[in-house]
Amino acid sequence: MKRKITLKQIAKELDVSISTVSKALRNSIEISEDTREKVQAFAKLYNYRPNNIALSLKNRKTKTIGVIIPEIVHHFFSKVIKGIELLANTKGYNVIVGLSNESFDKEVLNMEMLANGSIDGFILSISKETLMKQDYHHFNETINQGMPIVMFDRVINDLNCDKVIVDDYEGSTKAVNFLIDKGCKSIGLITTMDYVSVGRLRTQGYISAIENQGAELNAELILKIDDSNTSEEQIDILESQIEQLFENNKNMDGVFAVNELYALIAMKVARKRGLKIPEDIQFIGFTDGVLSKHATPSLTTVSQHAQAMGEKAASLLINRLENEEDEEHFEKVIIETDLIERNSTK
Amino acid sequence: MKRKITLKQIAKELDVSISTVSKALRNSIEISEDTREKVQAFAKLYNYRPNNIALSLKNRKTKTIGVIIPEIVHHFFSKVIKGIELLANTKGYNVIVGLSNESFDKEVLNMEMLANGSIDGFILSISKETLMKQDYHHFNETINQGMPIVMFDRVINDLNCDKVIVDDYEGSTKAVNFLIDKGCKSIGLITTMDYVSVGRLRTQGYISAIENQGAELNAELILKIDDSNTSEEQIDILESQIEQLFENNKNMDGVFAVNELYALIAMKVARKRGLKIPEDIQFIGFTDGVLSKHATPSLTTVSQHAQAMGEKAASLLINRLENEEDEEHFEKVIIETDLIERNSTK
DNA sequence: ATACTGGGCGAAAACGTTTTCGTGTTAACA
DNA sequence: TGTTAACACGAAAACGTTTTCGCCCAGTAT
Numbered sequence: 127m128k129r130k131i132t133l134k135q136i137a138k139e140l141d142v143s144i145s146t147v148s149k150a151l152r153n154s155i156e157i158s159e160d161t162r163e164k165v166q167a168f169a170k171l172y173n174y175r176p177n178n179i180a181l182s183l184k185n186r187k188t189k190t191i192g193v194i195i196p197e198i199v200h201h202f203f204s205k206v207i208k209g210i211e212l213l214a215n216t217k218g219y220n221v222i223v224g225l226s227n228e229s230f231d232k233e234v235l236n237m238e239m240l241a242n243g244s245i246d247g248f249i250l251s252i253s254k255e256t257l258m259k260q261d262y263h264h265f266n267e268t269i270n271q272g273m274p275i276v277m278f279d280r281v282i283n284d285l286n287c288d289k290v291i292v293d294d295y296e297g298s299t300k301a302v303n304f305l306i307d308k309g310c311k312s313i314g315l316i317t318t319m320d321y322v323s324v325g326r327l328r329t330q331g332y333i334s335a336i337e338n339q340g341a342e343l344n345a346e347l348i349l350k351i352d353d354s355n356t357s358e359e360q361i362d363i364l365e366s367q368i369e370q371l372f373e374n375n376k377n378m379d380g381v382f383a384v385n386e387l388y389a390l391i392a393m394k395v396a397r398k399r400g401l402k403i404p405e406d407i408q409f410i411g412f413t414d415g416v417l418s419k420h421a422t423p424s425l426t427t428v429s430q431h432a433q434a435m436g437e438k439a440a441s442l443l444i445n446r447l448e449n450e451e452d453e454e455h456f457e458k459v460i461i462e463t464d465l466i467e468r469n470s471t472k
Numbered sequence: 473m474k475r476k477i478t479l480k481q482i483a484k485e486l487d488v489s490i491s492t493v494s495k496a497l498r499n500s501i502e503i504s505e506d507t508r509e510k511v512q513a514f515a516k517l518y519n520y521r522p523n524n525i526a527l528s529l530k531n532r533k534t535k536t537i538g539v540i541i542p543e544i545v546h547h548f549f550s551k552v553i554k555g556i557e558l559l560a561n562t563k564g565y566n567v568i569v570g571l572s573n574e575s576f577d578k579e580v581l582n583m584e585m586l587a588n589g590s591i592d593g594f595i596l597s598i599s600k601e602t603l604m605k606q607d608y609h610h611f612n613e614t615i616n617q618g619m620p621i622v623m624f625d626r627v628i629n630d631l632n633c634d635k636v637i638v639d640d641y642e643g644s645t646k647a648v649n650f651l652i653d654k655g656c657k658s659i660g661l662i663t664t665m666d667y668v669s670v671g672r673l674r675t676q677g678y679i680s681a682i683e684n685q686g687a688e689l690n691a692e693l694i695l696k697i698d699d700s701n702t703s704e705e706q707i708d709i710l711e712s713q714i715e716q717l718f719e720n721n722k723n724m725d726g727v728f729a730v731n732e733l734y735a736l737i738a739m740k741v742a743r744k745r746g747l748k749i750p751e752d753i754q755f756i757g758f759t760d761g762v763l764s765k766h767a768t769p770s771l772t773t774v775s776q777h778a779q780a781m782g783e784k785a786a787s788l789l790i791n792r793l794e795n796e797e798d799e800e801h802f803e804k805v806i807i808e809t810d811l812i813e814r815n816s817t818k
Numbered sequence: 819a820t821a822c823t824g825g826g827c828g829a830a831a832a833c834g835t836t837t838t839c840g841t842g843t844t845a846a847c848a
Numbered sequence: 849t850g851t852t853a854a855c856a857c858g859a860a861a862a863c864g865t866t867t868t869c870g871c872c873c874a875g876t877a878t
Contacts, residue, residue, distance in 0.1 A: 129618055130588070132864060143828045148866060158826060173613075177589040179534065180864035182525045183833045190568070190590075198557070204550045211544070211571050220585060222536070222568040225557050239566060242476070243523040243834085244536075267519075272473045390766050397768070416761075420736050422743070422768050478834060489858045494836060504856060526834035529863045589864085 131172045140168060182243075190220045191443060192245035194236050196228045196253045196280075201415035202432045203251070206278065209436020210249055217444050219246075230255040234264045246447050247274040249439045252282065258321050276443045278435050280323060288442040289458045290435050294324050294412075297428040297463035298331025299338075301382050301410045304426075304465055306339055308408055308472045310380030314371055315348045316388040328384045328412060346374050351388065361391070368395045379407050386411040386418045389425055393470065409470040423469035435461050477518045486514060528589075536566045537789060538591035540582050542574045542599045542626075547761035548778045549597070552624065555782020556595055563790050565592075576601040580610045592793050593620040595785045598628065604667050622789045624781050626669060634788040635804045636781050640670050640758075643774040643809035644677025645684075647728050647756045650772075650811055652685055654754055654818045656726030660717055661694045662734040674730045674758060692720050697734065707737070714741045725753050732757040732764045735771055739816065755816040769815035781807050 137144045142161065150157045150165035151174070157165075182188040191214055195203045211221050222245060224236035233253045240248075248268065256262070257280065265285055269275055275287040283289075305313050315332045318325030329348070336343055349371045351364060368391055372378065381396075383389035389411030393403060401407045403423055411418055411427045418425035438459050483490045488507065496503045496511035497520070503511075528534040537560055541549045557567050568591060570582035579599045586594070594614065602608070603626065611631055615621055621633040629635075651659050661678045664671030675694070682689055695717045697710060714737055718724065727742075729735035735757030739749060747753045749769050757764055757773045764771035784805050 128616065133866095134864075144865085145828060145830090145867080146826085149827090152866085156826065161826080175584075175588045176866095177864050179525060179528045179589040180833090181866085183529050183835095183863090184865050184867095186833065188525065198554050199547065199550045201545065204545045207569070208544050208571065211569065215570075215582075220568055220570070220590065222566055223553070223557065224561075224566070225554065236561075238521070242521045243525040244566065270473055272475050387766070394768065416763060417766055420733070420763055421766070422740065479836095480834075490835085491837080491859075492857060495857090498836085502856070507856080522836095523834050526863090527836085529833090529865095530835050530837095532863065 130177070131169075131174050132177065133174075136165065136168055136172070136174065140165060187246050187447070188244060189218055190222055190245045191440065192222050192224065192237075192240040192248045192250075194224045194226055194233060194240075194248060194250040196226050196251060198223070198225055201417075202279075202413055202430065205414075205432035206251075206436035206439070209433035209438075210440040211436075212433075213437045213440040214444070217440075219440075219444060226253040226256075228254045230259055230261065237264050237268060241268055241271070241273060245273075247276070247443045249276045249278065249436075249443055251278050252280040254322060257282075257323065274443060274446045276439045276446075278439045282323075286454075286456060288439075288446065288456050290439045290442065290461065291458070292324075292430045292435065292461050293463055294327035295331040295334075297412065297430075297465075298328040298382065298384075299335040300331075300463065300465055301412070301428050302332050302335035304471070305380040305382065305408055305410060306335070308380075308404075310408060312344075312375060312378045313347065313380035313382060314375060314378045314392075316368065316371070316381065316383040316392060317348065317350055318384060319350055319352050325384055332382055344375075347371075347378065364388070365391050365395060368392050372396065372399060381407065381409050382412075383409070384412045386413045386415045386421075386425060386427060389427075389470075390417055390421055393421065393423075393425070404470055404472045408472060410465075414466070418466075418468065421470075426468045426471040427466050429464045429466050431461050431464070476523070477515075477520050478523065479520075482511065482514055482518070482520065486511060533592050533793070534590060535564055536568055536591045537786065538568050538570065538583075538586040538594045538596075540570045540572055540579060540586075540594060540596040542572050542597060544569070544571055547763075548625075548759055548776065551760075551778035552597075552782035552785070555779035555784075556786045557782075558779075559783045559786040560790070563786075565786075565790060572599040572602075574600045576605055576607065583610050583614060587614055587617070587619060591619075593622070593789045595622045595624065595782075595789055597624050598626040600668060603628075603669065620789060620792045622785045622792075624785045628669075632800075632802060634785075634792065634802050636785045636788065636807065637804070638670075638776045638781065638807050639809055640673035641677040641680075643758065643776075643811075644674040644728065644730075645681040646677075646809065646811055647758070647774050648678050648681035650817070651726040651728065651754055651756060652681070654726075654750075656754060658690075658693065658721060658724045659726035659728060660721060660724045660738075662714065662717070662727065662729040662738060663694070663696055664730060665696055665698050671730055678728055690721075693717075693724065710734070711737055711741060714738050718742070718745060727753065727755050728758075729755070730758045732759045732761045732767075732771060732773060735773075735816075736763055736767055739767065739769075739771070749816055750818045754818060756811075760812070764812075764814065767816075772814045772817040773812050775810045775812050777807050777810070 133144050133147050137147045147165050150162045151169055193210055197203055214221050226233035233256055269286050277287055278290040281289045281291055317329045320326045333343060372395055381392050383392055389409050393409055396407050409425060411425050414429040418427040479490050479493050483493045492503060493511050496508045497515055539556060543549055560567050572579035579602055615632050623633055624636040627635040627637055663675045666672045718741055727738050729738055735755050739755055742753050755771060757771050760775040764773040
C-alpha cells in the first residue's frame, strides 16, 4: 500500500527543489527541457496527482458546490441534483449534498458544516419548516460572508441571490384551462397549505383560470392538505379527505392536483366511486415523476423540467463564482412548464 | 460583506500570537483565564469557525465520504444515499456524490476527481458498463493507495473491501415460493441479462424455487431483458416483449419480475389481455419503490431496505476510517429482504 | 578584463490550522 | 541571593501546493 506521492517526495528523489518539480510539471519554460522530461516521466511513473485539499487551501476555492435539499427520495429533487451534477461536472466542479429533511435545524446545521471553507457556493431549496418560521438569518449570513447562493423551486424573493423557479402560476392556469377546454364544468383543486409558496402560486393559478372563465369560484371545490408532518401513514387521512371532497361535490368532473401523489389518490377514490377516467372525470397533476407515467390510467401532468432547473441553477452559480464582476445584480430565471398529455384527460 | 475571520486576524487584533489564539479557543490550560476569555469573546463576536480545508490539510483527513452511484433518479439509489447521509451526518461526515450514469469512463473519472485528497473513502455501486467490461483496475488502484471502499448492491467478490448486499437469491426464492403457496402453477420470470449480478442471482433464486418444488423448469417462462441501453423509449419494446411472453404461455398464472417497472408493465399487459389481478394471475416485484405502493393494484414486492443498506455501508466505512486496526479483514454484510404483501397477490 | 544578459534553478512566502518545543518572567524556596 | 519551578506565551514546523523573487553561472558584448 503506497500512499499518494507528493511534490516533496519527487523533489527529494530527483534531487531538485520542490519549485522545480512544480514548474516542470506545469511545463514552465523556466525549466530546461531535460529536467522537465525527467520530472514528468518520474511523475507519470508514480502516477502523481496534485492534492486537491492543498490546492483548495492555496487558491481559496474548492471547486465544490454545496446542495441542500429537503429530501432526496423524491423524483423532483433527485432530478434536480442530476442536472446540477451533470453541469457541475463539465465545469470541473464536485457536488456535496446535504439533506434538511424539511427541518429548520438540520438546514442550518448542514449549511454551517459546509460554509466553513468546504464549498464555494450553495444551491438550495428551502425546507418547509423554514418557510413556516420565516427565519432566513442563515441565508443572509452566508450571503454576507461572500458565499453566493442559488435558490430553486422553493425560494424567497427579497434575498440577494439568484433564483430558479418554475412558473407555477402559469403552469396551473394552463392545466385548468386545458380541463375547461376539455369540457369540465366543475373542477376540484387539491393543494397544500399556503405557506409553501409553490402551493400558494398553484392555487392562485387555479383561481385565476376559473375566474377568467367567468365562472364563480366555489370554495367547496378547494381542498388544502396539511402535509407539514410528512409521516408516510397519513396517506389514509389524505384519502379520506379526498373522499370528502368527492362527497361534497358530486358533479365534479375535473381535478387539478398540485402534485402527482394527490392526483393518484384522487384517481383511486374516483375509481372506487365508480367514476370512469377520463370519461366521467379528468385529472391533471403537477410534477414530472414516475408515478404519473406508469399510473393507470397514466396521468396528464404539468412538467417542471427538474433537470433543466438543476442545470440552470448550477450554471448561474458557477458563473457567479468565476466572474466576480456582476455582483449586486441577481437573476431570477423562470423555467417554463409543459403540459404532458396522457390518458387521464380526454 | 465581511469575509470569514481567521486565527491570524484575531491574533493581530488582540495583539497575541496565533498559537495563543488557537490554544485559547481550545481551552488549553496553557493559557491564562484572562486571555482565554478575551479571545473567546472576540471569536464569538466575529463568529469565528475554523477553516475546514486547512484542518483537512493538517489532519490529512477530510471527514468526507465519496459516493459513486450509477443513477440518482432512482428510488433505490436515492434511498441508499439518504441512509448514507443520515449516518454520516451523525458522525460528523459530509457526503459528496458522483454519478457514473452507468458509464465506465464516468465512473473512473469521478473516482479520480475525488481520490486526490477530497475524500477519506468511497461508497459505491458499480456501473453496468464496468460490470460488462469487468475492468476493475480503478477500484484496485484506489484501494492500494490506502483509500477504503465499501461496495453495495452491485459488488464484485474478489476485492479487498467491505460489501453490503441484499440477499437477492433468498429474496427471489421467497417470492416465488410465495406465489407457489398461493396456488400458482405456471410462474413467469422477467429478469435482466446475466452480467448484472443482481439479475443473475434473482434468476437463480427463481430457478431453485421452481426446481425445489419438483416442477420442471420451462425456459419459455423466462424473459431476459437487455437494458444495457437505458433509453427511456424502449419501454415500448419492453412491452411487446412481455406481450410475447404472455402469448407463449397462455396458462401463466404468476409473474415474478426483478424490478418494479417490469412488474408494472406486465400487469398492464395482463389487464389488456383481460386477465384479472390477482384472481387470474398474480404478480410480485423486487425493490421498494413508490411505483409498487401506488400502482393499481398495488404490487406485492420484495423490499430491499435500501436506507438500511446505506446506513450500514456508511457505518462500515466510518468504522474502517476511524479504527485503523482491522486492516486486511473485510466484511460482507447481507441485508435481509422482506416480502411486502399488497394487492397483486391473493 | 569588465560588465551585461539571461537561462536554469532554489528559497521562501502564502493559504489556515494545530502542536511541539522553547523562553522569559515571576514567585517560591533554600 | 541564587536556584528552581510554575506559568503564560511565542516561534516554528508541518500538511502540499503555486508563485515571486533572487541568485549563480556561462556566454556575449564592450
